[in-house]
Amino acid sequence: MMPVYEPWNAARGAEIIAGHSHLEGATLVILHALQEAFGYVPEPAVPMIALALNLSRAEVHGVFTFYHDFRREPAGRHVLKLCRAEACQAAGGDALATRAEARLGITIGNTTADERVTLEPIYCLGLCATAPSAMLDGRVVGRLDEARIDALIAEVLR
Amino acid sequence: MTMRIFVSRDAGAVAVGADEVALVLGLAADKRGIEIEIVRTGSRGLYWLEPLIEVATSQGRIAFGPVTEFEACSVLDATISGGAHPLRLGVADEIPWLKRQTRLTFARCGVIDPRSLDDYRAHDGYKGLERALTLTSDGILADVTTSGLRGRGGAGFPTGIKWKTVAQTSADRKYIVCNADEGDSGTFADRMIMEGDPFVVIEGMTIAGIAVGATKGYIYIRSEYPHAVAAMNAAIAAATRAGYLGARIGGSSHCFDLEVRVGAGAYVCGEETSLLESLEGRRGIVRAKPPLPAHKGLFGKPTVINNVLSFAAIPFILAGGAKAYADFGMGRSRGTMPIQLAGNIRYGGLFETAFGVTLGELIDDIGGGTFTGRPVRAVQVGGPLGAYFPRALFDTPFDYEAFAARDGLIGHGGLVVFDDSVDMAKQARFAMEFCAVESCGKCTPCRIGSTRGVETIDNIQAGERVAENLAVVEDLCNTMKFGSLCALGGFTPYPVMSALKHFREDFGPAPARLQAAE
Numbered sequence: 164m165m166p167v168y169e170p171w172n173a174a175r176g177a178e179i180i181a182g183h184s185h186l187e188g189a190t191l192v193i194l195h196a197l198q199e200a201f202g203y204v205p206e207p208a209v210p211m212i213a214l215a216l217n218l219s220r221a222e223v224h225g226v227f228t229f230y231h232d233f234r235r236e237p238a239g240r241h242v243l244k245l246c247r248a249e250a251c252q253a254a255g256g257d258a259l260a261t262r263a264e265a266r267l268g269i270t271i272g273n274t275t276a277d278e279r280v281t282l283e284p285i286y287c288l289g290l291c292a293t294a295p296s297a298m299l300d301g302r303v304v305g306r307l308d309e310a311r312i313d314a315l316i317a318e319v320l321r
Numbered sequence: 322m323t324m325r326i327f328v329s330r331d332a333g334a335v336a337v338g339a340d341e342v343a344l345v346l347g348l349a350a351d352k353r354g355i356e357i358e359i360v361r362t363g364s365r366g367l368y369w370l371e372p373l374i375e376v377a378t379s380q381g382r383i384a385f386g387p388v389t390e391f392e393a394c395s396v397l398d399a400t401i402s403g404g405a406h407p408l409r410l411g412v413a414d415e416i417p418w419l420k421r422q423t424r425l426t427f428a429r430c431g432v433i434d435p436r437s438l439d440d441y442r443a444h445d446g447y448k449g450l451e452r453a454l455t456l457t458s459d460g461i462l463a464d465v466t467t468s469g470l471r472g473r474g475g476a477g478f479p480t481g482i483k484w485k486t487v488a489q490t491s492a493d494r495k496y497i498v499c500n501a502d503e504g505d506s507g508t509f510a511d512r513m514i515m516e517g518d519p520f521v522v523i524e525g526m527t528i529a530g531i532a533v534g535a536t537k538g539y540i541y542i543r544s545e546y547p548h549a550v551a552a553m554n555a556a557i558a559a560a561t562r563a564g565y566l567g568a569r570i571g572g573s574s575h576c577f578d579l580e581v582r583v584g585a586g587a588y589v590c591g592e593e594t595s596l597l598e599s600l601e602g603r604r605g606i607v608r609a610k611p612p613l614p615a616h617k618g619l620f621g622k623p624t625v626i627n628n629v630l631s632f633a634a635i636p637f638i639l640a641g642g643a644k645a646y647a648d649f650g651m652g653r654s655r656g657t658m659p660i661q662l663a664g665n666i667r668y669g670g671l672f673e674t675a676f677g678v679t680l681g682e683l684i685d686d687i688g689g690g691t692f693t694g695r696p697v698r699a700v701q702v703g704g705p706l707g708a709y710f711p712r713a714l715f716d717t718p719f720d721y722e723a724f725a726a727r728d729g730l731i732g733h734g735g736l737v738v739f740d741d742s743v744d745m746a747k748q749a750r751f752a753m754e755f756c757a758v759e760s761c762g763k764c765t766p767c768r769i770g771s772t773r774g775v776e777t778i779d780n781i782q783a784g785e786r787v788a789e790n791l792a793v794v795e796d797l798c799n800t801m802k803f804g805s806l807c808a809l810g811g812f813t814p815y816p817v818m819s820a821l822k823h824f825r826e827d828f829g830p831a832p833a834r835l836q837a838a839e
Binding site for chain 2: 187188189190191192194195216222225226229230231232233248249250251252253254255285286287288289290291292293294296298301303304305306
């Protein structure tokens with residue numbers, strides 16, 4: 164299923180932040196909640212979080228940029244994550260990653276010009292006994308081979 | 322009579338089509354006018370047989386696998402008629418790969434419905450907590466110490482000593498933290514147990530809370546594990562409703578609350594102090610030790626922080642099994658280890674067994690060699706920070722000290738098998754590159770050393786002053802190993818140095834390597 168996100172709205176952002184700011188160590192929880200709602204963490208949310216948690220903007224910015232998960236801008240409509248870690252390497256994952264890059268015309272870490280697909284690396288989905296593996300819009304796929312990777316790409320380009 | 326059919330909901334099974342199989346079975350049963358109940362279990366851990374279907378019969382649960390969505394109907398028909406089927410594996414518990422194991426921690430995984438507290442209780446669940454509630458703090462600690470349990474995250478620190486330290490430290494608040502940031506490639510035991518038997522983790526953490534006097538626990542799960550997050554949240558809600566979490570646990574005077582927190586893609590947060598920083602809402606920057614988390618941990622309070630598998634081992638131990646647990650194993654490695662066979666392997670999955678089994682038995686005998694059928698060339702043991710072992714070291718027994726004696730580590734128990742097409746210089750470079758990307762940046766050996774390591778291996782691969790550059794890599798590894806604050810920088814030398822030591826022929830200009838291989 165393709166995720167559906169709301170457009171950024173400061174009032175809605177403030178509501179999400181207020182809903183979690185009572186938690187111990189709430190910063191990551193709030194960043195996750197914002198990204199789940201909007202598909203990324205919009206820049207104006209950073210000072211809002213800082214204010215709500217009595218932190219400096221620099222501290223919140225530091226947290227936001229430290230973690231690989233948080234996005235500064237929306238991803239493509241589909242996000243295809245390919246596992247690049249050792250177990251998937253051992254099972255032929257590198258060649259499949261190269262194939263996906265060629266099919267989509269982008270390198271890993273980028274989004275197609277039509278904003279249809281974002282191709283990302285992921286370091287281990289814990290599906291190491293059914294490697295190589297991938298995650299498409301939150302759906303896990305194992306035992307990838309050329310046919311399966313082609314089918315995933317056909318699905319996102321449809 | 323309603324036919325009960327078990328299909329795994331484990332992410333590893335779902336990734337190869339278990340959801341589709343369950344759907345087809347339901348539709349096919351409707352069409353045939355028979356009543357079936359599909360129970361979504363965890364995985365038995367025999368991943369080459371997933372999707373695995375089990376059908377309850379008077380002889381036991383009969384297994385079929387691997388079943389695709391196209392074969393599900395014929396399996397159902399064979400079950401109804403009692404006829405033969407090419408995918409029929411017989412009674413699940415009698416499958417040799419499963420029968421050879423000693424399943425203490427994973428006894429219920431793949432058997433019960435992980436969403437059902439009743440099912441958990443019907444399979445000896447909460448026996449450990451019941452007994453713990455009759456003991457004093459010292460009594461619980463004595464059992465944990467007797468069991469010989471050592472931290473299953475990788476460091477192997479005695480769990481009893483860790484808990485005792487927290488119990489003896491006085492504070493107004495204490496915490497129990499479960500490290501479920503299982504980032505090592507080749508490991509999936511934490512994921513499996515959280516998805517397949519989440520209550521055992523809750524029970525283990527609750528016992529820890531009672532033992533040390535903590536009333537709040539956190540489970541920090543990596544974001545790459547959405548299925549585990551959902552399973553743990555559902556189990557926490559069920560346990561809370563039933564009075565196993567919250568105020569007055571099981572009618573006692575003890576209180577314990579649990580909350581799941583989700584990581585955000587930083588590998589270093591698997592390091593315990595970095596994880597605590599992350600839980601506090603900060604960047605996952607490693608803390609210098611001392612102070613130990615047992616003295617000053619989460620929010621500066623005394624904290625028990627253990628791996629998922631450590632907590633999951635506790636209910637068996639507290640249910641009167643401390644001595645029995647300690648009777649398994651070898652040397653100072655007591656009990657069982659859930660070993661994970663992964664990568665290019667024929668029979669990949671989870672194999673829980675007593676310490677002492679050799680690497681060769683695990684790879685050749687139990688794992689069946691490579692999936693590609695080519696010879697095994699290297700096995701990385703213990704994740705991205707573990708050493709690459711060649712066939713010459715296959716006699717190494719699975720034991721903390723035996724691996725350490727051969728410049729390796731067992732880590733979290735993951736084995737990643739590579740066939741003879743692997744380029745070990747490339748793997749060494751990857752280890753350095755991964756460290757550079759994931760370094761928290763606090764200490765120089767890790768932050769700078771890894772980047773210089775990548776550059777130097779690039780130069781070696783380009784054939785530039787190979788001998789001098791190899792000396793530089795060794796020197797860098799030495800500095801990282803002894804100068805880094807935590808295991809990320811400190812252990813990255815293991816894969817690099819083992820690749821250099823055992824597979825030196827791979828390090829040099831690429832054309833020479835290719836000629837040598839021909």
